[in-house]
Amino acid sequence: MAEAPEETVVHDELKFANDSKMTARDVSVYYGAKKAVDRVSIDVDSHFVTAFIGPSGCGKSTFLRCFNRMNDTIDIARVEGDIQLDGENIYDTRMDVVQLRARVGMVFQKPNPFPKSIYENIAYGPRIHGIADSKSDMDRIVETSLTRAGLWNEVKDRLDESGTALSGGQQQRLCIARAIAVDPEVILMDEPCSALDPIATAKVEELIDELRGRYAIVIVTHNMQQAARVSQRTAFFHLGNLVEYGPTEEIFTNPRADRTRDYITGRFG
Template sequence: MPDATVVHDEVVMADGAKMTARDVDVFYGEKQAVDKVSIDVDSHYVTAFIGPSGCGKSTFLRCFNRMNDTIDIARVGGRIELDGKDIYDPKMDVVQLRARVGMVFQKPNPFPKSIYENIAYGPRIHGLASAKADMDEIVERSLTRAGLWNEVKDRLDESGTAMSGGQQQRLCIARAIAVDPEVILMDEPCSALDPIATARIEELIDDLRGNYAIVIVTHNMQQAARVSQRTAFFHLGNLVEYGGTEAIFTNPRADRTRDYITGRFG
């Protein structure tokens, strides 16, 4: 692998991070996909993971809520903490972890249920509403936060799968925030959407910033520059550079970051 020296701006590796990763490795069988990555995720900022296809950014993202557990040949090493607790501790309740660390996938994946039931599903499982009025409030609040309430309030009984692609993705975001997560992971949430829907999702990310720690994987560097305050550049399974987004895009300190930002590879 290339030089493993990582350029970390000290401003993004501070005490009090919501999630921390230290020396994280990920293997798929014998193939190493992520090599000794250390990063802090702060609640107050949107953090973007950028890099060419196959660089390990999505694999690393999935470590934060143990989605790699669902892949038989995947093996994760190192340590990842949420509020100082090791999320790979055998005593960790993975269902509870995934309620605290929600995920929005590349392709919108609403349940084949009504819009209302898409949102109500998680709170019902986790016992967050004891009466229908409580559930109604959660559904309305979640859809409002996702910028969908005014569009769907008169058709909550319609299927979530009948919505447009952009609406479906906002429904999935509403579904994720319905269980009051602390962290939201987004794996290329706009790659299947048209520019107008993409703009709506980017506005939503900006609206949600500060209420949740948000981490977004994107192959779109302009999107990373627009929505994030922290950017991590990955290449060949390595974290190359991590710093403030403006600094990464205007004055990168690692040669590989500069070459990627200027289009010399990727």
């Protein structure tokens, strides 16, 4: 019989929050027979950036990918439990996964612009979802998305150039603009700065702060300083379990679980 995980420590301030955009209850993820995530329950607030932290291989990225069903693309992956977006079960057989991924966008660890022009990188999503009714509508969406991503002034005179010709930091902001273009409700970011230099990282962090409140944002990061800078909620994962979830300042200054304290103070990780 499988050993039950230790109960997650949820700080009181979050236990009674009622503005959750997404909720997960008893979510487990398997790769074949291997359990990568073990009965995780968490709420994602509409107005805050939530950071998932923890050592490599602890399940935080696997869990993140559950929120827009990216694990569906892995043949041996299986997800159990309940995840809801605005009260709707995203794993219901009637859920349109394409529409779900428009509502819950994803920005990956390595920038992955399409081998198309900067303009077409942004226009692709709105075009396939039928969001723009005219060329002028599409132009507006492209400009608005690039502006929100802090990239418009850098690329407005070269929209016909390939997105892959941009610097790494610009490519990542282009990918964020691409996610924004379909007007999502949630943005998932899987270590979005791990391949970037410090200057580009600072720009992406500034962008995350500017986007907060417009979208529910969840970020996976190995960089605890980054989590402390950009998030207002932090969830600490270890060995596939959610150990502790609370306000970021509390997690970093007054963690309640011994494993969280040991990780924050560098005793392991």
